[in-house]
Amino acid sequence: MKKIFSILFTSLCLFAVDVSNLADTKETNVEVKAESNTFGAHLFSGNFKQFSKHIYNPDYKIAIGDVINIKLWGAVELQQKSSVDSQGNIFIPQVGVIHLLGISNKDLVNVIQNKVKQTYKSNVYSYADMDTYQNISVFVTGNVNKPGLYEGLSSDSLIQYIDKASGINLEYGSFRNIEILRNNKLVKKIDLYDFLLNGKLDYSMFKNGDVILVHQINGYVSVSGDVLKPYRFELGVNLKTLQDLAVLANAKPTATNAIIKSYDENNKLHINAYKKSEFNEVLVKNADEVEFRPDYTADKINIKIEGEHNSLHSLVIDKGTTLQQALDLLNINDLSNIKAVQVYRKSVASLQKKLIEAQLKELETLALTTTSATSEEAKIRDNWATNILKFIERARNVEPKGQIVIDDEKLYSSIVLENDDIINIPSKNNLVVIQGEVALPGAFVHQEKLKVKDYLKMAGDINSRADKKRVLLIHANGKADKISLSSFSSDKNSKVYEGDSILVLPKVETYNLQVTSVISQILYQIAVATKVILDI
16 A cells, blocks of 8 residues: 555656646736726726837846847948847947947947947948847736736836736735835835826836835725715825815715715724815825715705796796796796696606606516416416516606696695796697597597597597596696596596596506506506506
């Protein structure tokens, strides 16, 4: 057994692989969470490391492998590219060997000119410049995703080298405390916020063996609310106060207040609110959570005026103004139907939308969870469910108008207007609109003695798809009456006024009574909220 174990162990050793070498030969993609809210997270996505840029560096020391462009003209014509050999030399015909290793870039032309003049005393002129720089190696370490030794040009930027290391670790790496070290001594400190905010980038020339050290983040503040940049920002020289944070996060002009959640040494949460005028005096601390809010108070509101009138179509009025007071400011003409004024409000439209959505979710659940007893029934149910889901999709695109029902003109003085309310003054007309499941939908001239059943006959009567129990009579003021056309009902004799609409809803037929009830209710809500019949 010992011999067998020994043989197996030896075999494993012979075929063992150094995984660190494998890691060096193939680049590893480090995933950065797309949902990260760290300011600057988008910077290191691999775009910088793909390109290198030659920038003239007068202090660059010529190294082995560098390629030099050489031109001679005058009595002698010569143009060549020479690579610095392993001993630091280049060779020019008729001139000889020139030692360039360690020569500064700024002295290159003079060194070559002096050597040429030793051979050609006059009438020969020379010029030289760097054609290809030899790659250098720079260590990138600290809080980066893939520390290591990376090759590049001396003129490559710090961002390019960090990008080769797959970027700064977004959880604990610092964008504001980065150091360049040379021979274990600090050469320069870099704050990448200068680049992120102002486009300023330090083009320090790197040397072989330099170290880029990304330090750990020392403090941060998280921002949300009424800002253009809802990110986590790192504390620094230009981020000390709440006003500094408002500038960095691009707080919107509407942000008038800020809420700060802070944690003290005893793990207690403190929540404080500050006005915009106090932002300069409030210091932010590590781990603070700041929410900018558009809190404000207004003594004026803006309303829109539509329909038949001879006034402006937008009014700025005092907060608390009633509908009647607003109407008194308008120039009403002879065509204005002041008895059927309509008010449309965003909050009412939002409520109507939520009520319809609640019904649609219930219908969606029923459509997806209804079971079948047989395979044939399952096929029918699948087709039925598909049609139901298409209906739900169309219904979700419906936008309610948000009309406030005003049943009596006397109520105008009790309705307090809100900002962005729309007042519509209908024109006096003698039309009654009929739509839905009738033979000839359209607009018909109002006649005082005619009832609902009479207008339906004028429209060719209801068709076979009509639901006799679900006919809606919607008045101009928004009030809706549900009419039944059954033989024993007196609803069909309901009085119809000028400007009213008669909507004949379609009959809902499914093999599930609960689904039938929900769809019927949705159709009713949409018809009342939009005065439109949705086809099923």
